[in-house]
Amino acid sequence: MTNFTADYAPALVHPSPNHGKRAGGRKPDAIILHYTGMPGADQALNWLTTEESQVSSHYFVYEDGRVLQLVPEARRAWHAGKSAWAGEVDINSCSIGIEIANLGHPGGLPPFPQAQIDAVVKLCRDCGERWSIRPERVLAHSDVAPIRKVDPGENFPWQLLSEKGVGHWVEPAPVAGGRFFQLGESGQPIEALQSMLSFYGYDLEITGNFCDRTKGVVEAFQRHFRPARVDGIADFSTIDTLHRLLTSLPQYSSQHAS
Incomplete structure (x- = not known):
């Protein structure tokens, strides 16, 4: 598939060859957010659209808020890898993957520009409304692949997304003392x-x-x-x-x- 019409109207189409059929005719009921974690946005985009990489995402969001669509939403993009959530082990077949250009942990966790976050919010809201995706199904790559993945990282502004109607959030309890549980304990x-x-x-x-x-x-x-x-x-x-x-x-x- 060398070209297609964008599902999200503001997006520019930039096709990736890396996709397949959603298993069992699945429709997306989750959104998975990633950071690119590479030195430059264009380098990351090239990797996501090169057959050699065998990875892709449905959307790519630049720092300045530009949105590209790499894979049609009806298709299975290859973004989550080995992952699982709520008993589902083929996360790629049930999700929309969004790559957000950011240096990530390798680059010291730089902040996400406001224009980029605004674009991510609008994109998530649009996808969520069209596919009836519940707030708690807007997830981090690290949620569905703990230990193996850490993106989009602890600096990603989940609270801000929630305030704008994207994702599930409660105000975290303050870090304080008291009883805790850690590695090696049981019961x-x-x-x-x-x-x-x-x-x-x-x-x-x-x-x-x-x-x-x-x-x-x-x-x-x-x-x-x-x-x-x-x-x-x-x-x-x-x-x-x-x-x-x-x-x-x-x-x-x-x-x-x-």
Whole structure:
């Protein structure tokens, strides 16, 4: 497919050869946000549109707010890799991938320009409305691929997106002292923590043991929802923020109603 009509009207079409059919005729019900993590935006765009790379995304957002569409939304872009969320392991087949030009962790986590964030908000709102994507299904690459991926990073302004109607967010509880759980611990409180993270959607086995995987998932959660400190330790701030996110979900409230 060398050309197509943009699904998002403001986008300019810049085709990538890297895409396929969505498995089982799936329609997108999630949006996955990435940063490019490369030295330059054009270098990243070239990588996403070169057959050799075997990677792509549906959209690419420059620092100045320009939006390119690389793959039609009806097609399966290759952006999430090995990932999982809420029991789904083929994230590419059920999602729209958005690459945001940013140096990321390799470049010291520079801020995302306001023009770029405004463009991401408009794009997410448009995709979300057209595909009826729920707020809690707007996710970070690090959410669906903990440990393996860390983008779009702890500096990404999720709260600002939420204020403009994109994504799921509650004000994080302040980082403070008190009881915490960390690598190597085990018992019922760890099982409860794992259960909450799993219910929210993270791919985590409920074992009651605070293992390396649990630490990585806690870090991913913190990176998105409690970015003031990303250390993989489940302190009061982390657990309270997670609990309030869960209780704000209709499906959680109905399942746990007395």
